[in-house]
Amino acid sequence: MLSVQFIKENIEQVKESLSKRNFANDHLIKQIIETDDQRKSFKSQLDDLLSKSNRISKEIGMLFKSGQIDKANEMKADTATMKEQSAVLKTQLGDIEVALEQLLLQMPNCAHPSVPVGKSDEDNEVFKPCPTALPELSEGSLPHWELAQKYDLIDFELGAKITGAGFPVYKGEGAMLQRALINFFLDEARQAGYIEYMVPHLVNADSARGTGQLPDKDGQMYYMERDDLYLIPTAEVPLTNIYRDVLLQESSLPIKLMGYTPCFRREAGSYGAHVRGLNRLHQFDKVEIVQVRKPDESYDALQEMCDHVESLLVKLGLPYRILRLCGGDLSFASALTFDFETYSAAQKRWLEVSSVSNFETFQANRLKLRYKDIDKRNKTLHTLNGSALALPRILATILENNQTEKGIFIPDVLQKYMGKEVIS
RNA sequence: GGAGGGAUGGGUGAGUGGCUGAAACCACCAGUUUGCUAAACUGGCGUGCGGGCAACCGUACCGCGGGUUCGAAUCCCGCUCUCUCCGCCA
Numbered sequence: 001m002l003s004v005q006f007i008k009e010n011i012e013q014v015k016e017s018l019s020k021r022n023f024a025n026d027h028l029i030k031q032i033i034e035t036d037d038q039r040k041s042f043k044s045q046l047d048d049l050l051s052k053s054n055r056i057s058k059e060i061g062m063l064f065k066s067g068q069i070d071k072a073n074e075m076k077a078d079t080a081t082m083k084e085q086s087a088v089l090k091t092q093l094g095d096i097e098v099a100l101e102q103l104l105l106q107m108p109n110c111a112h113p114s115v116p117v118g119k120s121d122e123d124n125e126v127f128k129p130c131p132t133a134l135p136e137l138s139e140g141s142l143p144h145w146e147l148a149q150k151y152d153l154i155d156f157e158l159g160a161k162i163t164g165a166g167f168p169v170y171k172g173e174g175a176m177l178q179r180a181l182i183n184f185f186l187d188e189a190r191q192a193g194y195i196e197y198m199v200p201h202l203v204n205a206d207s208a209r210g211t212g213q214l215p216d217k218d219g220q221m222y223y224m225e226r227d228d229l230y231l232i233p234t235a236e237v238p239l240t241n242i243y244r245d246v247l248l249q250e251s252s253l254p255i256k257l258m259g260y261t262p263c264f265r266r267e268a269g270s271y272g273a274h275v276r277g278l279n280r281l282h283q284f285d286k287v288e289i290v291q292v293r294k295p296d297e298s299y300d301a302l303q304e305m306c307d308h309v310e311s312l313l314v315k316l317g318l319p320y321r322i323l324r325l326c327g328g329d330l331s332f333a334s335a336l337t338f339d340f341e342t343y344s345a346a347q348k349r350w351l352e353v354s355s356v357s358n359f360e361t362f363q364a365n366r367l368k369l370r371y372k373d374i375d376k377r378n379k380t381l382h383t384l385n386g387s388a389l390a391l392p393r394i395l396a397t398i399l400e401n402n403q404t405e406k407g408i409f410i411p412d413v414l415q416k417y418m419g420k421e422v423i424s
Numbered sequence: 425g426g427a428g429g430g431a432u433g434g435g436u437g438a439g440u441g442g443c444u445g446a447a448a449c450c451a452c453c454a455g456u457u458u459g460c461u462a463a464a465c466u467g468g469c470g471u472g473c474g475g476g477c478a479a480c481c482g483u484a485c486c487g488c489g490g491g492u493u494c495g496a497a498u499c500c501c502g503c504u505c506u507c508u509c510c511g512c513c514a
Contacts, residue, residue, distance in 0.1 A: 043474050047483045054483085057495040061442040064494095076494045083494085247471080249434095249452095368472095376453090378471085 001104045001365050003380075004036045010110070017111040020327030022119060028106060035100045042096060046089040053082050105215060109362040111327055112336035118326025127338060128322040135319060135345040135401050143346045144396040145277030147403060148174065151423055156277070166267070166275075166282035173423050177398075177410075178285060180417035181391050182260050185287035185312065189388055192308050194258035194289055199238035201261055202229040207241040210367045212333035212359075222264050231264035235288035236385045240363060243292055247378060248371040254301065255292035258388070260285065278392035279351065286390040290383070292369065295360070298382035299336075302358045305386045306338050309354045312389055315413045318397050319343040321350065335360045342393065346400035351393040356386030 007014050007029060014029060056079055063072035116125045148154035153174025159167040170178050190196060208214040208230050213221060222231035232238060239259055248255075263286050278284075289308065293301045306322070313320040325337040340354035361380040364370070370378045402409040407424030415421055 040474065043483085047474060050484085051482055054495085058442070060494050065442085072494080079494050247434095376469090 001362060002107050002110060003361070003365055004032060004100070004104070006110075006361070007032060007107070008036075014107075014110055017327075018108070020111050020115060020117055021108055021330060022328050023108060025106075028103065032100065032103045032107070035096060035103060039093065039096045039100055042089060042093040046086060046093055049082060049086045049089065053079060053086065056082075108332045109335050109359065111330060112358070114324070115330060115336060116324060116326045119328040120326075121329045123326040124329055124339070125324040125326065126321060127324040130319050130321045130343065132319055134343055137345045137401075137403070141346050141400070141403055143277065144344075144399040147399045147408065148277065151408065153177070153399075153423070154278070164282070166280070168278070168281065173418075176418055177395060177414070177423075178391060180414045181389075181394060182285060182287060183417050184414055185388055186258070186260055188312060188315075189258040189287060189289055189308070192256075192289075194256045197239060197242070197257055197259040199235065199242075199259055199261065201232050201238075201264075202227075203232055203237050203241065204229060207237055207244065210244045211237050211240050211363050212366065213237060216332045219268050220266050222266060232261060233265050234263050234387075235259045235261040235286065236290060239288060239290045240367065240383055240385065243369045243383075244367040246367075246369055248292075248369075248381070250294075250371055250373055253292065253294055253371060253381075254297065256289070257291075258287060258289045260287045262286075263390075278396040281392055284390060284392045287388050288385060289388045290385045292364075293382050293384065294371065295379070295382050298358050298360065298384060301382075301384055302336065302338075302356065305356050305384060305388075309340055309356055309386055309388050313340065313342065313353075316394070316398070316411045318394070318401065318411075319345075320353075331357070333357075333359050333362050335362065340389075342397040344393075344397050344400050346403075351397060353393045353397075354387040354389050356384070358382065358384045 002014070011029065015026060018025065018029075056075060060072050060075050063069075063075070116123070118124065142150065145154075145156065148156075151174075152172060153170065155169040155171055156165075158169045159165075162169070186196060202224065205214060205228065208221065213230070213233060217233070221233050224230070238261070239257055242257070243255065262283055264283050265281075267280060267282060289305060291298075291301045291305065310320070310322070320340055320342050323339040323341065325334075325339060330337055334357040337355055337357040339352050340356070341350040342353050343349075344351055360382050363383045364381045367383075369381050369383065371381055373379050398411065399408055402411070404422075407422040410418050410421055410423065
């Protein structure tokens with residue numbers, strides 16, 4: 001979330017950002033500032049009262065010690081009203097703090113100045129068009145769900161039997177290809193300086209709130225009521241929460257971490273178009289990269305992460321393009337997001353395979369993630385993350401674009417993991 | 425799942441009702457001394473919030489939440505986590 005201080009100092013910028021996001025609620029800013037002013041007023045009153053009360057308690061202690069029992073008992077009687085007053089003030093202050101928190105949680109991140117105006121994904125800016133010619137397939141080429149069946153790589157019906165729609169079963173070389181992609185992505189990330197983590201796939205509510213999944217995306221996560229835990233929708237949640245409630249020394253920065261996890265998404269309300277095959281799943285695999293950076297470095301880090309993701313797509317030989325998300329499509333927590341899409345020649349569609357974002361202080365404020373700078377002042381850090389990469393649509397594109405009469409051609413960089421060149 | 429022990433600042437760890445935001449030591453930072461390094465010595469060294477240009481002042485925080493008390497790290501209740509033992513188990 002944004003801090004009240006930031007909102008107060010950058011009102012015009014925040015207003016402009018809200019309108020870019022089509023978030024028409026100027027009233028919210030006003031409410032936040034007013035509530036914060038009230039909070040300060042109650043805080044001052046309470047502190048004054050507690051200060052007096054502490055002083056009297058000390059005097060009573062001295063009187064008892066010096067044997068002036070009567071005088072001490074007199075003073076004890078006087079403290080009764082103070083106690084009542086401070087109890088009332090404490091409750092009021094607590095209520096106001098909760099109200100302020102609720103208001104701040106409703107405020108989306110401040111969009112970066114470069115974020116284009118727009119209402120939906122159709123208005124996203126093509127930041128980098130596909131550098132190569134789009135592949136054209138011969139007559140009779142198949143979409144990936146038919147290829148998966150033809151080569152016995154994925155069994156969607158079996159997954160539906162075991163669990164339900166959107167939980168595919170990978171089989172034989174299909175499973176191997178998954179493992180090859182995971183290993184390739186992990187190895188590439190390690191070479192780029194990211195430390196690998198294996199993290200829990202279930203998280204508590206504090207973690208989900210820390211990265212912004214709660215309360216904004218409550219309905220999109222699987223929830224285990226019995227144990228009050230959430231299945232992770234992305235490794236971003238456990239990875240970033242490693243640094244929840246942490247005060248870092250400047251010397252330990254930058255932080256670069258990554259991990260492979262399955263991801264679980266309810267995808268509520270997204271039934272309809274383009275859900276066939278691997279296009280949209282409830283469970284899928286992904287390697288995620290996360291960085292924690294000093295504020296003045298975070299946009300360089302965003303660039304670095306985009307370069308890394310782009311290099312993966314180049315090495316896999318897949319046609320891709322890069323989008324800069326418009327205000328209307330930008331997620332609640334993000335300041336600037338680049339989406340990476342691969343082109344499926346068989347479906348004649350672009351498929352999103354990565355989303356790389358700078359959250360600036362939005363997550364760090366919720367996480368209480370700060371560092372001590374050279375002047376020994378505590379400053380809020382910036383967090384970033386990106387998929388590098390999500391597997392299903394990569395797999396779909398490889399199957400569709402690399403289909404030949406002899407079988408599916410395996411990209412060079414994956415051949416060492418597969419031990420072969422073609423799936424036939 | 426059952427029984428018992430524990431949770432204090434970056435770390436070890438003292439502290440059973442007021443003089444404790446918290447000893448001591450280690451680590452860390454600055455300085456003095458010394459060919460260099462090391463050692464020794466001196467000083468500094470938690471976080472949030474409110475006030476203040478600032479120095480600083482006030483307030484809260486000793487796992488979390490309540491309670492007792494004029495006053496709680498310290499006493500009482502609930503919870504969480506952790507360790508040991510037993511049971512079950514990949």
